[in-house]
Amino acid sequence: MSEPGKDEFSYEVKVSHVSANPFTVRISADAADLKRLSRQWGVPEVQSFEAELVLGRWKRDGVRVKGHVSSAIVQECVVTLDPVKQQIEEDLEAVFLPENSRLAQRMVDGNGEMFLDPDGPDLPELFNGDSIDVGAVAAEFAALSIDAYPRKEGLEYTDRIESDPISDKKPSPFAVLQGLKRDESSG
Numbered sequence: 001m002s003e004p005g006k007d008e009f010s011y012e013v014k015v016s017h018v019s020a021n022p023f024t025v026r027i028s029a030d031a032a033d034l035k036r037l038s039r040q041w042g043v044p045e046v047q048s049f050e051a052e053l054v055l056g057r058w059k060r061d062g063v064r065v066k067g068h069v070s071s072a073i074v075q076e077c078v079v080t081l082d083p084v085k086q087q088i089e090e091d092l093e094a095v096f097l098p099e100n101s102r103l104a105q106r107m108v109d110g111n112g113e114m115f116l117d118p119d120g121p122d123l124p125e126l127f128n129g130d131s132i133d134v135g136a137v138a139a140e141f142a143a144l145s146i147d148a149y150p151r152k153e154g155l156e157y158t159d160r161i162e163s164d165p166i167s168d169k170k171p172s173p174f175a176v177l178q179g180l181k182r183d184e185s186s187g
Helices: 031-041 134-143 173-186
Strands: 012-014 023-028 045-058 062-076 083-098 125-127 131-133
Touching (some): 012 134, 031 045, 031 062, 062 134
Parallel strands (some): 083 125
Antiparallel strands (some): 012 131, 045 062
């Protein structure tokens, strides 16, 4: 699936094979790909990685990729360093345009700034040549779902100290100054 010697997970699809009739691509990582993903994501182990993607034409020269990615990973608990399993289930959707497409021009306002609608669709990705790396897209969507602070299930923090806002009142800065004033008058 991946090119030998390449450090990141990859699964390329020829754009010329994408027609108006959408087709499905199924990706299942082998042992070498799982090790590659483990290094790429910085996790101790990736146990499985699968994606089912539907590719079809978008507008005239673009490609829409829509699908679902599943992955099982093992990380270290941030408290105990014990292994913690995480199941990733993520839907994805992306649009790709060739670099030279007029649709690829970003919407710019009068000040030359790019306009982005936070509630609107993501801007299309650009590709060069005749292939799109749908494996990298699937891996990126899965990576965004990795828990940054994994904790072992059922773990309780018995050694932590809870702060109580009522009893933890800070002294008034004026009370500190008044204490300094008393020290000066006694000295």
